[in-house]
Amino acid sequence: MFGTLRIARLSPASRLLRSFSTNSAAMAPLRIGFVPEHFSTPLEFAKKHYGLDSKLLPYPSGTGHMVTALQSGEIDIGIGLTEGWIAALGKAQTAKEDAGFRVVGTYVETPLCWAISTGARRDELKGIQDLKGKKVGVSRIGSGSYVMSFVLADQQGWLDSSSDSPPFPVEPLNTFANLRDGVNDSTADFFMWEHFTSKRYYDNGEIKRIGDIYTPWSSWKIVAVNNLLYPANWTSTSNASKPALHEELEDVLQKINKGVKHFEENQEEAVQYISTKLDYSDEDAREWLKTVRFARDVRGVDRHVVDKTVGTLQKAGVLAAGVDQTAMIGLERSQ
Numbered sequence: 020m021f022g023t024l025r026i027a028r029l030s031p032a033s034r035l036l037r038s039f040s041t042n043s044a045a046m047a048p049l050r051i052g053f054v055p056e057h058f059s060t061p062l063e064f065a066k067k068h069y070g071l072d073s074k075l076l077p078y079p080s081g082t083g084h085m086v087t088a089l090q091s092g093e094i095d096i097g098i099g100l101t102e103g104w105i106a107a108l109g110k111a112q113t114a115k116e117d118a119g120f121r122v123v124g125t126y127v128e129t130p131l132c133w134a135i136s137t138g139a140r141r142d143e144l145k146g147i148q149d150l151k152g153k154k155v156g157v158s159r160i161g162s163g164s165y166v167m168s169f170v171l172a173d174q175q176g177w178l179d180s181s182s183d184s185p186p187f188p189v190e191p192l193n194t195f196a197n198l199r200d201g202v203n204d205s206t207a208d209f210f211m212w213e214h215f216t217s218k219r220y221y222d223n224g225e226i227k228r229i230g231d232i233y234t235p236w237s238s239w240k241i242v243a244v245n246n247l248l249y250p251a252n253w254t255s256t257s258n259a260s261k262p263a264l265h266e267e268l269e270d271v272l273q274k275i276n277k278g279v280k281h282f283e284e285n286q287e288e289a290v291q292y293i294s295t296k297l298d299y300s301d302e303d304a305r306e307w308l309k310t311v312r313f314a315r316d317v318r319g320v321d322r323h324v325v326d327k328t329v330g331t332l333q334k335a336g337v338l339a340a341g342v343d344q345t346a347m348i349g350l351e352r353s354q
Contacts, residue, residue, distance in 0.1 A: 065278025
């Protein structure tokens with residue numbers, strides 16, 4: 020209806036490898052997809068200081084790309100934007116497909132501020148009010164930048180419930196660099212990307228900020244392929260507690276917890292890493308630290324967050340009615 024998400028099957032080799040994952044000592048390191056931005060700092064600390072042996076695979080084009088990577092067996096775990104994961108899971112259900120993964124963790128508790136940007140010399144575009152009917156640049160169909168265009172249109176009253184077309188013409192441009200180029204050469208009229216990642220390019224005059232929009236939910240979630248999860252009815256006399264997660268996934272989440280704790284207790288090390296290894300100034304790194312709150316325990320997801328995200332995406336026309344929120348959750352937080 021609003022663009023097609025490709026629902027790929029895990030390769031037979033990947034399914035076979037993960038089906039024998041109860042012995043973590045015999046397993047190859049898990050592969051974690053992540054967006055190489057400031058939010059990835061606790062992952063770096065988990066690897067540097069706490070023995071996280073997973074392969075960290077960067078996906079600069081974002082959550083939509085990680086969806087296809089999970090489904091094609093390229094990664095086992097993804098850390099990305101809430102709306103991107105939920106949209107992919109809901110669309111798979113509507114298509115009567117298995118998305119191949121479920122939500123198992125909460126990485127960041129705070130909402131994400133999406134900056135709305137256009138070309139530096141696009142004088143005709145001065146604010147959000149000028150964007151009606153304009154072409155939005157997105158990384159991929161189904162990505163967070165794509166989903167948020169529906170949320171923006173819903174907030175502005177621009178959605179047409181009688182139309183099967185997206186609220187804006189859509190131009191997939193894959194990378195942040197391509198998005199910046201696209202609004203300057205009029206391939207697209209505007210795009211949305213995280214505030215502090217965009218700010219450097221406002222400061223140097225490459226692009227122009229014309230507004231912002233916050234997610235109505237906590238911003239980053241952790242997903243894992245189904246082969247790292249036990250079935251809901253799984254039982255064994257030696258595992259009477261029925262753990263939801265395979266041992267190697269539980270180990271990864273515990274080490275990410277240690278990375279988050281280190282991040283919180285060593286803010287100067289965080290600033291040093293962000294301002295030297297990533298594309299941020301020292302000043303912006305310090306300002307970002309004031310705005311972000313990571314989960315103290317990344318294991319599990321709050322059901323109400325999933326429900327709210329689904330409800331908002333349904334209202335915005337991204338998801339159809341009748342999706343099963345429970346089926347999206349691999350590990351729910353205890354109340």
